[in-house]
Amino acid sequence: MANKKNELSIYNSLSGEKEIFKPLKEGFVGLYVCGPTVYSYVHLGNCRTFISFDMVYRYLKHLGYTIRYVRNITDAGHLENDAEEGEDKIAKKARLEQLEPMEIVQQYTINFHETLSKFNNLPPSIEPTATGHIIEQIEMVQKIKDNGFAYESNGSVYFDVEKYNKKNYYGELSKRKIEDLISGTRSLDGQNEKKSPLDFALWKNAKPEHIMKWPSPWSVGFPGWHLECSAMSTKYLGEEFDIHGGGMDLKFPHHECEIAQGTASTGKKPVRYWMHANMLTLNGKKMSKSTGNTLLPNELISGDNDVLEKGYNPIVVRFFMMQAHYRSTLDFSSEALNAAEKGFSRLMDGINILKNLKTSDQSSQDVKDIIDSFYDAMNDDFNTPILIANLFDAVKYIQNVNNGTSTISKQDKELLEKEVNAFTFDILGLTEIQNEQNSSLDKVMELVLKMRQKARDEKDWDTADEIRDVLNDARIEVKDSKEGVTWMTK
RNA sequence: GGUCCUGUGGCCGAGCGGCUAGGCAGAGGUCUGCAAAACCUCGUACAGCGGUUCGAAUCCGCUCGGGACCUCCA
Missing domain, CATH: 1.10.730 (Isoleucyl-tRNA Synthetase; Domain 1)
Structure with a gap:
C-alpha cells in the first residue's frame, strides 16, 4: 500500500490546517511526544494522549516509515507553584513522604509503563529522562544566552521573550499576541527577577533546602520547565524534526516555549508538524x-x-x-x-x-x-x-x-x-480479550450444564429453565445454540 | 477580562455547502421447547433567530448553553 503513503494529511496546529505529510527525509519520521511527570499516578486523561499518539505511531509504521519515537519522562524540573518560589515538584513530595526523589520517580515510572502496556501501547524508541540530560540542557541554556535571547538574574537564567519576539513570533502556535499576553498577566510576587512577566526560566537557582539540584555556570540549581523537551528532542531527532505531539493543555505555554527555545538556540524552527490531542x-x-x-x-x-x-x-x-x-x-x-x-x-x-x-x-x-x-x-x-x-x-x-x-x-x-x-x-492497537480461566468453575459448569442437558433431553423444561435462571442470577449467562451450549460470566 | 474551541436523533460520536457515517439503546423479523445470544431490516437529527446561496448541520452575524488556555497539568 505504498501508494497510500503519500496521501496522509495531518492537522498541523501551527497552521491550523490539514497538510499533506511529507517527512524531512523520505522514509523516515522523527516523532516526539511530551511524556508524563512521574510524581504521581497517571490518570486516564494522560492515558488518552499516549494512546492517541500510539495510534499515530502504529499507523506511520504500517505505512512503512522507519520511525524514531521519543517520549520523555519528566523526573525533575517542574515547578510546584509560584507561592512555593520555584520548588521542584518531585522534591516537594519527597519531603512529605520521606523518600528519596528518585525512589518516587522509579515507583511512578514503573506504574506508568505497566498502565500503558495494559492499554496495549507500544514502547517508544527512546524514553529519555530529564535528570539524565542535565548537561544537554545546560548547553542549550548557554547557547540561547550566547545568542542574546536570555539573561542572568540572581543565578537564574530567563528567556527574553520580548527580545525574541522582535524578529520572531512568540505566540505563533497558540495564536496569541504578545501585547494581549502582557495585558493578561497577573502581577505575582517573586517575579522581580524577570524583566518581563512573560519571560520564563531556563535555569533556576536552587534554595538550600532544595533536594534535586545540579551545578551550572550560573548557580547550583535546576533546569526550567520547558527546557528538557527542547534539549532531548534536539539531541535525538535533530534541530528540525517532523512531528511533535502532546496534550492540548501543553500548547501554551509549554510548546510555545519549546519553539522559542529551539529557534533561539539553533536559528531553526524545531518542528514541522505540531499535533495536539484533546482532553478526556x-x-x-x-x-x-x-x-x-x-x-x-x-x-x-x-x-x-x-x-x-x-x-x-x-x-x-x-x-x-x-x-x-x-x-x-x-x-x-x-x-x-x-x-x-x-x-x-x-x-x-x-x-x-x-x-x-x-x-x-x-x-x-x-x-x-x-x-x-x-x-x-x-x-x-x-x-x-x-x-x-x-x-x-x-x-x-x-x-x-x-x-x-x-x-x-x-x-x-x-x-x-x-x-x-x-x-x-x-x-488501532486492539487485542482479543481473553476470558480469565478458572478451572474449578469450569468443572462445576461442565457438571451443571450436563445435568441441565439431561433435563432438556427429557423435556423437563422447568428444571432446565430453573438452572438457567439461577445461573443468570449468579451472573453466568447460558446460551443454547445449534452448535451446543455455551456460557460466559457477565 | 483576553484568546480559542464547541452545541448533531434516547445516549455516545463522525461529517463541516448538495449524495444526509458508525456504535449503543428502541421497534419488527429469522432462529429457538421457551428464553437469551447471534444475524437481518428499520432512524432524515443537526441549540435558537436572522442572513448569504439554486441549495446549509456545514459559510456569515447575533442570542443562549458547554468547554479549554491565559498558573503545574496529557
Missing part, C-alpha cells in the same frame, strides 16, 4: 490532577470508583477512545462505555467469523473499495471513528457472507482478512 473529560470537565476530577486506570479496570457502574477492560476503553477523533474532547460515562463494550465484541465476532468464512467464485462486494475506505479514513488526519465505522461495514458484509446472502472469493477473503486484522490489531 469527566462530568463534562477536563480530567486533571490539580482539580481532583480524575479517574485512575486501576479504578476504571476494577470498577472501584464512584463514577462508573462497573469495571471495564482496558482494551474496551481503548476502543472507546478510538471511536472519537483525537482532536475532539471525549466524555467518560458508563452508558458510553457499555455501548463501546458491546460494539467491540461485535467487531471481534466479525473478525472471528472472517477466519473461517466460506468462499465462492466471486465476491458480491468490491473488497478493494472496503480496504480503500480504511486507508482513506486514516489518511484524513487519523480519523479512527470513520475507520471503525468502515470496519463495521466490513463486519456486516462478513456476516452476510456467513449467512449466505452475500459471497466472497478466496482471494478477496484473504485480502480482507489481512487488512481487517492490520487495521484492528496493528493500527
Whole structure:
C-alpha cells in the first residue's frame, strides 16, 4: 500500500490546517511526544494522549516509515507553584513522604509503563529522562544566552521573550499576541527577577533546602520547565524534526516555549508538524490532577470508583477512545462505555467469523473499495471513528457472507482478512480479550450444564429453565445454540 | 477580562455547502421447547433567530448553553 503513503494529511496546529505529510527525509519520521511527570499516578486523561499518539505511531509504521519515537519522562524540573518560589515538584513530595526523589520517580515510572502496556501501547524508541540530560540542557541554556535571547538574574537564567519576539513570533502556535499576553498577566510576587512577566526560566537557582539540584555556570540549581523537551528532542531527532505531539493543555505555554527555545538556540524552527490531542473529560470537565476530577486506570479496570457502574477492560476503553477523533474532547460515562463494550465484541465476532468464512467464485462486494475506505479514513488526519465505522461495514458484509446472502472469493477473503486484522490489531492497537480461566468453575459448569442437558433431553423444561435462571442470577449467562451450549460470566 | 474551541436523533460520536457515517439503546423479523445470544431490516437529527446561496448541520452575524488556555497539568 505504498501508494497510500503519500496521501496522509495531518492537522498541523501551527497552521491550523490539514497538510499533506511529507517527512524531512523520505522514509523516515522523527516523532516526539511530551511524556508524563512521574510524581504521581497517571490518570486516564494522560492515558488518552499516549494512546492517541500510539495510534499515530502504529499507523506511520504500517505505512512503512522507519520511525524514531521519543517520549520523555519528566523526573525533575517542574515547578510546584509560584507561592512555593520555584520548588521542584518531585522534591516537594519527597519531603512529605520521606523518600528519596528518585525512589518516587522509579515507583511512578514503573506504574506508568505497566498502565500503558495494559492499554496495549507500544514502547517508544527512546524514553529519555530529564535528570539524565542535565548537561544537554545546560548547553542549550548557554547557547540561547550566547545568542542574546536570555539573561542572568540572581543565578537564574530567563528567556527574553520580548527580545525574541522582535524578529520572531512568540505566540505563533497558540495564536496569541504578545501585547494581549502582557495585558493578561497577573502581577505575582517573586517575579522581580524577570524583566518581563512573560519571560520564563531556563535555569533556576536552587534554595538550600532544595533536594534535586545540579551545578551550572550560573548557580547550583535546576533546569526550567520547558527546557528538557527542547534539549532531548534536539539531541535525538535533530534541530528540525517532523512531528511533535502532546496534550492540548501543553500548547501554551509549554510548546510555545519549546519553539522559542529551539529557534533561539539553533536559528531553526524545531518542528514541522505540531499535533495536539484533546482532553478526556469527566462530568463534562477536563480530567486533571490539580482539580481532583480524575479517574485512575486501576479504578476504571476494577470498577472501584464512584463514577462508573462497573469495571471495564482496558482494551474496551481503548476502543472507546478510538471511536472519537483525537482532536475532539471525549466524555467518560458508563452508558458510553457499555455501548463501546458491546460494539467491540461485535467487531471481534466479525473478525472471528472472517477466519473461517466460506468462499465462492466471486465476491458480491468490491473488497478493494472496503480496504480503500480504511486507508482513506486514516489518511484524513487519523480519523479512527470513520475507520471503525468502515470496519463495521466490513463486519456486516462478513456476516452476510456467513449467512449466505452475500459471497466472497478466496482471494478477496484473504485480502480482507489481512487488512481487517492490520487495521484492528496493528493500527488501532486492539487485542482479543481473553476470558480469565478458572478451572474449578469450569468443572462445576461442565457438571451443571450436563445435568441441565439431561433435563432438556427429557423435556423437563422447568428444571432446565430453573438452572438457567439461577445461573443468570449468579451472573453466568447460558446460551443454547445449534452448535451446543455455551456460557460466559457477565 | 483576553484568546480559542464547541452545541448533531434516547445516549455516545463522525461529517463541516448538495449524495444526509458508525456504535449503543428502541421497534419488527429469522432462529429457538421457551428464553437469551447471534444475524437481518428499520432512524432524515443537526441549540435558537436572522442572513448569504439554486441549495446549509456545514459559510456569515447575533442570542443562549458547554468547554479549554491565559498558573503545574496529557
